Amino acid sequence: MLTSGMISPQKCCRFIAIAGVMVSAGTPMIRAQSDKTPGQAAPAAPPSILDRLHAMIGGGKSAWSDEQLRTMERLRDKAMESDYAYEELRHLTDNIGPRLSGSPQAQKAVDWVADEMRKLGAEVTLEKAKVPHWVRGVETAELTAWPGQAEGTKQKIVLTALGGSVGTPAEGITAEVVTVDNWKELRSLPAGAVKGKILLFNHPFDKELAATGHGLDAYGGSVVYRGAGPIAGANAGAVAVLVRSAGGGDYRSPHTGATAYAPGVTKIAAAAVTAEDAELLSTLSHEGKVTMHLTLTPQTLPDADSYNVIADWKGTAHPEQVVVVSGHLDSWDLGTGAIDDGAGVTVSMAALELMKELGIRPKRTVRMIAWMSEEEGSEGAAQYMKDHTTDLANHAGAIESDLGADHPTGIYYAGKPELGQKLRPVAQVLEKIGAGSLVNAPETGEDISGLTDKGVPSFAPIQDSRFYFNYHHTAADTFDKIDKKQLNENAAIMTVLAYALADEP
Numbered sequence: 001m002l003t004s005g006m007i008s009p010q011k012c013c014r015f016i017a018i019a020g021v022m023v024s025a026g027t028p029m030i031r032a033q034s035d036k037t038p039g040q041a042a043p044a045a046p047p048s049i050l051d052r053l054h055a056m057i058g059g060g061k062s063a064w065s066d067e068q069l070r071t072m073e074r075l076r077d078k079a080m081e082s083d084y085a086y087e088e089l090r091h092l093t094d095n096i097g098p099r100l101s102g103s104p105q106a107q108k109a110v111d112w113v114a115d116e117m118r119k120l121g122a123e124v125t126l127e128k129a130k131v132p133h134w135v136r137g138v139e140t141a142e143l144t145a146w147p148g149q150a151e152g153t154k155q156k157i158v159l160t161a162l163g164g165s166v167g168t169p170a171e172g173i174t175a176e177v178v179t180v181d182n183w184k185e186l187r188s189l190p191a192g193a194v195k196g197k198i199l200l201f202n203h204p205f206d207k208e209l210a211a212t213g214h215g216l217d218a219y220g221g222s223v224v225y226r227g228a229g230p231i232a233g234a235n236a237g238a239v240a241v242l243v244r245s246a247g248g249g250d251y252r253s254p255h256t257g258a259t260a261y262a263p264g265v266t267k268i269a270a271a272a273v274t275a276e277d278a279e280l281l282s283t284l285s286h287e288g289k290v291t292m293h294l295t296l297t298p299q300t301l302p303d304a305d306s307y308n309v310i311a312d313w314k315g316t317a318h319p320e321q322v323v324v325v326s327g328h329l330d331s332w333d334l335g336t337g338a339i340d341d342g343a344g345v346t347v348s349m350a351a352l353e354l355m356k357e358l359g360i361r362p363k364r365t366v367r368m369i370a371w372m373s374e375e376e377g378s379e380g381a382a383q384y385m386k387d388h389t390t391d392l393a394n395h396a397g398a399i400e401s402d403l404g405a406d407h408p409t410g411i412y413y414a415g416k417p418e419l420g421q422k423l424r425p426v427a428q429v430l431e432k433i434g435a436g437s438l439v440n441a442p443e444t445g446e447d448i449s450g451l452t453d454k455g456v457p458s459f460a461p462i463q464d465s466r467f468y469f470n471y472h473h474t475a476a477d478t479f480d481k482i483d484k485k486q487l488n489e490n491a492a493i494m495t496v497l498a499y500a501l502a503d504e505p
């Protein structure tokens with residue numbers, strides 16, 4: 001049984017407990033509950049029928065004046081006709097490219113975002129953070145023996161190292177493959193069954209669940225094996241661990257992501273095989289003995305200096321009070337990090353650009369943050385919480401977009417149920433672009449989870465997650481996956497909500 005005590009403490013922030021095992025999040029787990037769910041902590045007195053009617057027709061008391069609501073409509077419309085987020089994302093992904101934490105591209109991206117924000121007239125601070133510096137190496141595998149093998153042949157297996165993985169010796173290892181579908185099957189094996197072998201967890205991503213719009217839940221069901229597989233494998237005596245890719249794409253494209261080791265447990269090399277190769281290995285290993293030659297040569301270099309980029313669009317009345325609008329700037333290295341999470345960064349940059357375009361300065365400061373190293377441990381976000389302990393009370397709200405750039409249907413909010421009631425006028429502004437839902441959720445974004453925990457109201461766009469995990473963390477996370485209209489809908493949510501929070505009385 002895996003417990004939280006087995007996860008290295010510095011990485012704990014990225015691991016959440018599901019079904020008794022620790023899970024690498026990679027993206028936030030949002031267990032959504034409708035703001036109408038009776039199980040929520042209810043307000044003292046239920047709203048009267050009249051109150052509810054008022055809310056439905058947009059009447060009743062609004063926290064925002066008619067003029068402020070008109071400003072939100074102008075920001076929404078401007079966002080929808082803008083090229084800014086789309087062209088900035090094109091540059092970030094096509095020109096700068098993948099942005100693994102500690103890499104030259106990550107540093108280039110930091111400097112570029114800072115420059116772009118300075119051009120708008122924002123006050124820019126680079127906030128230093130130490131980040132992991134893991135580099136991918138050779139990653140190859142082939143079957144050297146299997147039932148029915150033609151003499152003298154090998155069979156290629158497509159895989160990619162998991163982030164943070166240690167390597168095999170440079171010449172690789174050759175070992176028998178043992179396949180299990182889940183933890184329970186691993187526990188049911190006789191003692192020593194995995195010793196000296198390569199252990200594969202063939203747990204499929206639940207495509208049907210994702211197809212119904214629950215992509216994050218489908219991811220959560222798979223990613224536990226990526227996060228905790230190497231620890232379980234090492235405990236069982238395996239020499240390496242393979243996991244089935246934790247995504248829905250089945251074009252034989254492997255899906256990377258962070259894994260973890262535990263103090264006192266041997267670190268063994270870990271990789272994700274494609275869904276197709278996982279099926280193949282499962283079939284063959286149940287027919288008879290399968291042997292694989294596996295070579296993984298990633299390296300973990302000393303931690304590197306990097307930065308969160310902070311750009312303040314200064315408020316007029318309360319500049320010390322801030323509303324955070326954010327995404328994470330680092331990405332995995334197989335693709336170019338367009339949906340994860342270049343899109344989140346550029347829709348956040350757009351919030352400031354659109355306010356500049358329309359000459360809008362809200363009462364409070366709108367703070368764009370491009371977070372560093374979310375994928376490898378959220379070190380940037382942790383540094384922010386350390387550096388801002390004394391001004392946390394000045395955080396009026398925090399928004400993060402980190403679930404792609406597909407059509408958003410509204411806003412997730414973490415906070416009291418009354419917050420949902422209060423936001424109805426904002427939701428009504430967003431109805432025109434099909435984004436008028438308000439859904440209460442315990443978590444909104446990995447990088448803003450520290451702020452959420454400290455009681456800062458936090459928010460995220462409710463993005464369509466049906467297709468996100470087909471590309472996320474794969475070589476296919478590239479700019480062409482971005483639909484400009486849908487990206488702009490996300491920019492509209494970020495901008496309208498940031499303005500609403502920053503300008504409310």
Ligand SMILES: [Zn+2]
Nearest residue numbers: 027340341402
């Ligand atoms: Zn992400």
